[in-house]
Amino acid sequence: MTLPPHAPDAPVQPIFELIEVEQVFEVPKPGRPLFSRETVGLRALDGVRLSIRKGTSLAIVGESGSGKSTLLRVLLGLDKPSGGRALYRGKPIGEARARGTGFARDVAMVYQDARGSLDPRMTIGAIIAEPLRHFNIVPREGEAARIAQLLDRVGLPADAAERFPSGLSGGQVRRVAIARALASEPSVLVADEAVSGLDVSTQAQLLTLLQSLQRDMGLTLAFITHDLGVASYLCEEIAIMYLGRIVETGPTDAVLKAPVHPYSAALRAAAPQFFEPLSEPLPGEIPSPLDLPKGCRFSTRCPVAQSDCQSKDPQLGKLGSGRAVACIHPITQA
Amino acid sequence: MTERMTDMALPPVLTLRDLTVHRGAAKILDRVNLSLGQGETLALVGESGAGKSTIAVAIMRLLGTAKVAGTIELAGEGDLLALTERQMVKLRGQRLSMIFQDAGAALNPSYTVGRQLSTTLRRTQGLSTAEARKRAIELFTSVGINDPEGRMSAFPHQLSGGMQQRVMVAIALAGSPDLLLADEPTSALDVTIQAQIVRLILTLTRERGASCIFVLHDLALASQSCDRIAVLYAGQVVESGPAHDVLEHHRHPYTQQLKSCVLEIGTKTLTAPEGTVPSHAQMPPGCRFSTRCPRALPRCAGEAPPLVPLRATAAGPLDHHIACWNPE
Numbered sequence: 215m216t217l218p219p220h221a222p223d224a225p226v227q228p229i230f231e232l233i234e235v236e237q238v239f240e241v242p243k244p245g246r247p248l249f250s251r252e253t254v255g256l257r258a259l260d261g262v263r264l265s266i267r268k269g270t271s272l273a274i275v276g277e278s279g280s281g282k283s284t285l286l287r288v289l290l291g292l293d294k295p296s297g298g299r300a301l302y303r304g305k306p307i308g309e310a311r312a313r314g315t316g317f318a319r320d321v322a323m324v325y326q327d328a329r330g331s332l333d334p335r336m337t338i339g340a341i342i343a344e345p346l347r348h349f350n351i352v353p354r355e356g357e358a359a360r361i362a363q364l365l366d367r368v369g370l371p372a373d374a375a376e377r378f379p380s381g382l383s384g385g386q387v388r389r390v391a392i393a394r395a396l397a398s399e400p401s402v403l404v405a406d407e408a409v410s411g412l413d414v415s416t417q418a419q420l421l422t423l424l425q426s427l428q429r430d431m432g433l434t435l436a437f438i439t440h441d442l443g444v445a446s447y448l449c450e451e452i453a454i455m456y457l458g459r460i461v462e463t464g465p466t467d468a469v470l471k472a473p474v475h476p477y478s479a480a481l482r483a484a485a486p487q488f489f490e491p492l493s494e495p496l497p498g499e500i501p502s503p504l505d506l507p508k509g510c511r512f513s514t515r516c517p518v519a520q521s522d523c524q525s526k527d528p529q530l531g532k533l534g535s536g537r538a539v540a541c542i543h544p545i546t547q548a
Numbered sequence: 549m550t551e552r553m554t555d556m557a558l559p560p561v562l563t564l565r566d567l568t569v570h571r572g573a574a575k576i577l578d579r580v581n582l583s584l585g586q587g588e589t590l591a592l593v594g595e596s597g598a599g600k601s602t603i604a605v606a607i608m609r610l611l612g613t614a615k616v617a618g619t620i621e622l623a624g625e626g627d628l629l630a631l632t633e634r635q636m637v638k639l640r641g642q643r644l645s646m647i648f649q650d651a652g653a654a655l656n657p658s659y660t661v662g663r664q665l666s667t668t669l670r671r672t673q674g675l676s677t678a679e680a681r682k683r684a685i686e687l688f689t690s691v692g693i694n695d696p697e698g699r700m701s702a703f704p705h706q707l708s709g710g711m712q713q714r715v716m717v718a719i720a721l722a723g724s725p726d727l728l729l730a731d732e733p734t735s736a737l738d739v740t741i742q743a744q745i746v747r748l749i750l751t752l753t754r755e756r757g758a759s760c761i762f763v764l765h766d767l768a769l770a771s772q773s774c775d776r777i778a779v780l781y782a783g784q785v786v787e788s789g790p791a792h793d794v795l796e797h798h799r800h801p802y803t804q805q806l807k808s809c810v811l812e813i814g815t816k817t818l819t820a821p822e823g824t825v826p827s828h829a830q831m832p833p834g835c836r837f838s839t840r841c842p843r844a845l846p847r848c849a850g851e852a853p854p855l856v857p858l859r860a861t862a863a864g865p866l867d868h869h870i871a872c873w874n875p876e
Contacts, residue, residue: 277738277741278709278738383824413595414595414767414810415595415806415809415821416595417809417811418809418818418819418820418821419821421818421820422820440738440739442813443810443811443812443815446813446816447815447818470813470814471814481739481740482813484739484740484742485813486768486771486772487768487772487812488767488768488810489771489772489791489792490772491772492743492773495740495743495744496743496744499711499741500738
């Protein structure tokens, strides 16, 4: 995706690199007769190209059904892609995972449902102690001090260690989930909608926390979100997905200021803005991935689709200055 | 919204006076005063626990065992709190209706959406089965459902979230209510679908001359869709008035704080407020925001500030109210 603009030929190895990754799930064919085993391929990811450089923050944006979470599962090595290559520091993710605890320690995850990701029968202290012990981060006698330190880092009082998840508010359980992710001293933090569904003031508290963590610890951040405001605040780079494919990617500010793909432009216009008139919404809904439109998969909803859009399937092509777009008739800025 | 309704020439459709709701010992709404003119859209904004949804549910008189005090006056009906349940049943769907946040949970999973809409039409409009079906198909068309005849026999789970919310809008408008209450109708939907639904609700209520109360947590969306805004904090209205005045010339420190947390595209600096909303057991008797307020005075925690109009310099009293002892 984005090469460092200053050194195009420097052999900087990205942390993650996805090359033409495909993820096809075999699902029961809709309307098949009872007892039939007929299946049909659901292309959840299709030709995804992405690289995440060390120390960058990348927002992965798209609506439900665009393949964000499937992409995340591939990055974490929870699913092996059915096609293409998914590399972590140059090695296939599956291999990296199989070889000891290095991968699990280095790549930490904050789940969307933070409360569901914490064991209700364990105290917060025990929850954070688990990765500390599993990866032998600190000797047992230093454990309590490290837990207090982690809780302090995410802005929780030290006595939170004694409490159970049920005694914490929605914003606090997210902080615990972040503290647990940081316990293994990772260099990569992958977060799935880590601030969605929260009140704006709690969201602001968490975002400032995540930003300071990223800056102070030099974390590489892959952040799934549906909120362009969050992406624009937290992430230097953005990848916009639609129906299993990245349709536009590049530096966040440049992409959001002048989107080139009609879908990015539509997302941009649909985001609420103070006192702007309500935008003309995109017609229709995201098509089923079982029945992908012919040609460009956005052509059925695209306001500027032309006849060749229904026959040619555009691939993600470079535009320069780190940007890339998958569109036959990209928007040209007047 | 571009057209502003500063002078309320039209008689109000709905007036809330000192609406107070207790649930057990907790006072979840504290003396709420609001009014809504005919054809107006009002946004109730605030964070969770502010009482936005409680106001909407209280107007529908669906709060169950909670203790409700004050008055809810609906034009032509008097105080809703004084009506019997039988009289309320008649009003629901006919004069008042409500769209809930989670359309999937609000629709009955065991009946087709066509049947659910037809039932409402037969009950509120007294139509025959055949008439109701015809009208239902028309309504489905007007809310933008493709293949409305085919969708009549669909069950809720067979529809996407956006389509379910369209069905809810159709059901809510079936009885041509004067007042539509929409409780976060789009918070579970994707942004492009959110834009479709908000536009749909606004267009259809305007066509019918109905008034609308939107419960929202997105200030920017409120500014785009509503004439007036009431900002709530922990069960109290802290500021209300025309959308533009409240958001651009706000005087209450909480409105300021809420607005500063909104992330617009391109926002690079964010000051996160300290602390959280106090629990009901620890709520100060006076201004509930006083525990977090950067401008709090000694009197704030003990003495509740009344919601009073701001005086304009030349043009007389403004429809811009605040409840604060030390406004900005």
